[in-house]
Every structure is written in C-alpha cells, then in structure tokens.
Amino acid sequence: MQLLLQLLKGTGVTLEVFSLTLIFSLPLGFVVCAGRMTRILPIRWIVDLYIQIMRGTPLLLQLLFFYFAPFYIFGASLPRFWAAILAFTLNYSAYFAEIYRSGMQAIEVGQYEASKVLGFTKAYTFFHIVLPQVIKNIIPAIGNEVITLVKDTALASTIGVIELFRIAQTASSREFSTIPIFVAGVFYFIMNYVVSKIFDVVEKRMAYYR
Amino acid sequence: MIKAEHISKSFGDNVVLTDISFELKKGQVLSIIGPSGSGKSTLLRIITQLERADNGTLNIDGDYLFKSNGERAEYTGSKKAREIGLKVGLVFQSFNLFPHYTVLKNITAAQRAVLKRSKEESEEKAIVLLRKMSLEDKAHSYPFELSGGQKQRVSIARALALDPEVLFFDEPTSALDPELTREILKVIRDLSEENMTMAVVTHEMAFAKGISDWAIFMDKGVIVEEGSPAELFDSPKEDRTRRFIKSFEE
Numbered sequence: 001m002q003l004l005l006q007l008l009k010g011t012g013v014t015l016e017v018f019s020l021t022l023i024f025s026l027p028l029g030f031v032v033c034a035g036r037m038t039r040i041l042p043i044r045w046i047v048d049l050y051i052q053i054m055r056g057t058p059l060l061l062q063l064l065f066f067y068f069a070p071f072y073i074f075g076a077s078l079p080r081f082w083a084a085i086l087a088f089t090l091n092y093s094a095y096f097a098e099i100y101r102s103g104m105q106a107i108e109v110g111q112y113e114a115s116k117v118l119g120f121t122k123a124y125t126f127f128h129i130v131l132p133q134v135i136k137n138i139i140p141a142i143g144n145e146v147i148t149l150v151k152d153t154a155l156a157s158t159i160g161v162i163e164l165f166r167i168a169q170t171a172s173s174r175e176f177s178t179i180p181i182f183v184a185g186v187f188y189f190i191m192n193y194v195v196s197k198i199f200d201v202v203e204k205r206m207a208y209y210r
Numbered sequence: 211m212i213k214a215e216h217i218s219k220s221f222g223d224n225v226v227l228t229d230i231s232f233e234l235k236k237g238q239v240l241s242i243i244g245p246s247g248s249g250k251s252t253l254l255r256i257i258t259q260l261e262r263a264d265n266g267t268l269n270i271d272g273d274y275l276f277k278s279n280g281e282r283a284e285y286t287g288s289k290k291a292r293e294i295g296l297k298v299g300l301v302f303q304s305f306n307l308f309p310h311y312t313v314l315k316n317i318t319a320a321q322r323a324v325l326k327r328s329k330e331e332s333e334e335k336a337i338v339l340l341r342k343m344s345l346e347d348k349a350h351s352y353p354f355e356l357s358g359g360q361k362q363r364v365s366i367a368r369a370l371a372l373d374p375e376v377l378f379f380d381e382p383t384s385a386l387d388p389e390l391t392r393e394i395l396k397v398i399r400d401l402s403e404e405n406m407t408m409a410v411v412t413h414e415m416a417f418a419k420g421i422s423d424w425a426i427f428m429d430k431g432v433i434v435e436e437g438s439p440a441e442l443f444d445s446p447k448e449d450r451t452r453r454f455i456k457s458f459e460e
Contacts, residue, residue, distance in 0.1 A: 026289045110306035114365075117258050118320035118372065119292065128319070146247050209309050210354040 010167035017153045029096025050146040063087045067159040083115035084156040102137035135205045143199035211236045217266030237405040238411040241418035244428035258300040299369035303381040304362040307353040315351040339367040361389030379410040419443040427451045
C-alpha cells in the first residue's frame with residue numbers, strides 16, 4: 001500500500017515532465033519546422049544541424065549534457081527537473097518539426113494553386129486550407145511520438161529526477177525485489193493505453209473526409 | 211477581353227513559350243490544342259497568375275497584368291494583379307477540390323473570404339450553381355464521395371461562383387473516362403450557350419471543333435496555326451497541324 005502511494009506520487013512527477021514537454025515542444029516544433037523550410041540558408045543550416053544532433057545522439061546523453069554542461073560552463077546547474085524538461089523539449093521539438101514538415105509536404109501543390117486562383121490570401125490558405133489537412137495527416141505520427149515520450153520520461157531518473165521509474169528503482173533495491181519495477185511497468189502501460197485511446201478518438205473524429 | 215502579345219517564358223534553359231499572341235473576345239470560346247509539352251498549360255497558368263511571364267504584354271478586360279518594356283514583362287502592382295485575378299477563373303485537370311470541405315463549402319468559401327458575401331447569399335449562389343450542374347443533392351457530401359465527373363462539376367461551380375469574366379479550362383476531361391468526359395463537355399457547352407467567355411485546353415478534337423469560335427494549335431511553345439475551327443480542323447495549312455489532328459482519327 002505504502003509502495004503504491006509512492007509510485008502514484010512518482011506518476012504525478014512523470015505526468016508533469018510529460019505534459020510540460022508536450023506544452024513546450026508541440027509549438028516549438030512549428031518554429032523549428034519553419035526554420036527547416038525557410039529560404040534563408042544560414043538559418044536552415046543551423047536548424048538542420050540542430051535536428052541532426054537531436055536525432056543523432058542518445059536522449060540519455062542529451063539529458064546528461066543539459067544537466068552537467070551548464071555547471072562546467074557557467075558554474076551553476078539548472079534544477080534537475082528543469083534540466084530534464086529542457087532536454088526533452090529540445091529533443092521532441094526536433095522530432096515534431098520533422099513530422100510537421102512531412103505533413104506539409106504531403107499537401108498537393110494543387111491545393112495551393114486552387115487557393116491562389118480563387119483569390120485566397122496566403123494566410124487564409126495556410127490556416128483554412130493547408131493546416132487542417134496537415135493536422136489530419138500527422139495525427140498518427142504525433143500519437144507514436146507521444147507514446148514514446150511517456151516511456152522516455154523514465155530517462156529523467158538518470159539525472160536524479162524523482163519520478164515514477166526512480167521511485168520504483170529505489171523501492172526495488174530497498175526491498176530486494178523486482179516487484180516495484182514491474183508495478184511501475186503496469187503504470188506506464190496504463191498511461192499509454194489512455195494516450196493511444198485518446199489518439200484513436202481524435203483520428204476517428206477526423207475521418208469524416210479522406 | 212483577353213489580349214496577349216508576344217508572351218515568352220522559359221524555365222531555366224528550357225524555353226516553353228515563344229512569342230505567343232492571341233485575342234479572346236467577350237462571349238467567345240477559344241480552344242487551344244497541341245501535343246503534351248507544347249506550352250498550352252503554361253500559357254493558361256500565366257494568364258491565371260500561377261506562373262510569371264518573362265516577356266510580353268497581357269491585357270485582361272482593359273487592365274494590363276503585365277506590359278513588355280522591350281526586354282521583359284513588367285507586372286502591375288500586387289493589389290491590381292489580385293483584382294485582375296478575380297476576373298479569371300481556372301478549372302484544373304485534377305479538380306483540386308478542398309477535401310476537408312463539403313461540396314457546399316467548396317463553393318462558398320471563396321465567395322465569403324474573398325468577395326465578402328454573406329453566408330446566405332453565398333449559399334444561395336452555390337445552390338443555384340449546383341442545380342445547374344445537377345448536383346443539388348450532393349451539397350453536403352465531401353469530395354471523396356463523388357465520382358470524377360461530379361468532382362469536376364463542383365470545381366466548375368466553384369470557379370463560377372466568383373462570377374469570373376473569363377473561365378479557363380486546363381484539360382478538364384483528361385482525368386476522366388469517356389462517359390464522365392461527356393458529362394463535363396455538356397456542362398462547358400451549356401456555358402458557351404450562355405455566352406460565357408472561355409478558353410479550353412483540350413484533347414477532345416470533335417468537341418473543340420464544335421464549341422469554339424477560334425482555335426489555336428500550339429507545338430513546342432509556339433502557335434503553329436490558328437483559325438476558325440472549320441479552317442483549322444478541316445483544312446489545316448501547316449503539315450504539323452494536319453499530322454496532329456490526323457493522329458486523333460486513328
């Protein structure tokens with residue numbers, strides 16, 4: 001009972017990491033995506049490199065970097081929790097940006113041409129014609145990424161964030177038992193079950209057209 | 211209505227249009243024929259502002275979209291260009307309906323956003339047009355629920371809803387089977403009977419001959435020959451034209 005309460009508390013922290021990461025990275029992904037698609041070459045190069053680094057190196061290493069690097073450079077670290085949020089946000093923004101970009105590129109050029117000939121402004125075309133179709137296109141890929149994020153939050157334990165996995169680990173070594181870890185596994189499973197059901201509903205709601 | 215003089219256009223080193231001049235008078239139907247890659251579509255796309263001309267002069271309903279300064283085409287300001295754009299409608303080969311909008315909304319969206327018509331007014335107009343296209347029962351369907359011919363009729367209604375002075379068709383039946391093609395050709399024929407000014411790029415020779423007041427044959431970016439349909443289709447002067455038209459009879 002005691003254990004369950006502790007794990008529930010850890011789940012609270014896990015959900016905080018999860019939701020803050022989404023709140024920051026979903027919009028930031030748009031900015032990155034815009035940078036990735038801009039015609040201004042220096043910006044595109046920088047954003048390209050950023051995405052390559054975020055996708056090309058282990059998230060675990062990025063977490064350690066954002067926790068320890070400020071200490072060596074500025075002599076002070078971010079609080080563990082916020083270092084984790086920063087690392088997750090920057091990492092997931094890169095992935096979301098790539099998803100947004102593929103969603104944009106899937107829009108047929110004819111949609112832009114029809115909009116132009118009908119006299120729509122660029123802003124109207126983007127917000128009313130392109131964006132709704134992009135959102136529909138990318139929902140499945142975003143769903144995948146969000147499910148991965150639920151599991152990735154466990155990595156925050158490596159820099160000492162007291163979240164679900166960390167608490168389960170501590171309880172395991174204290175009680176010489178793997179049971180707490182398995183219980184934590186059930187918690188992750190339940191969270192992702194809910195996430196995937198939510199995405200199912202969203203996908204169905206957008207299935208009114210093809 | 212439309213007067214084009216010496217229009218030229220290249221994509222990089224690839225010359226697509228050379229010295230194109232023609233005139234389309236109010237209430238007339240012009241057909242443009244020619245093999246693929248002859249520049250017909252590019253010409254329509256220049257007039258509807260989807261492409262920019264390199265050189266030449268184009269007057270639409272009394273206003274210059276661009277004027278040659280001898281070396282290149284100088285375009286009018288963007289506000290004027292938008293105004294001119296509203297006078298021309300374009301029907302695409304691939305329909306390009308908005309998949310997330312119902313048929314009704316496909317036809318009302320531009321009326322509301324661009325012409326600032328009220329919801330009631332734009333819907334009324336849409337219903338009238340849908341009736342004309344015998345599609346009034348499809349107002350609340352989505353494009354994916356329609357056949358190709360129905361989609362193309364919706365896209366014609368969408369273009370007509372903005373009351374264009376001229377309507378351009380870019381191979382409107384090329385994506386359709388023969389039966390659906392007839393559907394669309396009938397709609398275009400009906401429009402010509404109402405004296406709608408139109409220019410049609412098409413491979414439907416019999417149709418082009420029957421409907422148009424003037425016909426142009428293009429090949430490799432130049433106008434090889436033009437004339438009344440009787441002249442161009444029945445007794446073409448140029449060997450190239452003759453061969454092209456004959457290739458449809460086999």
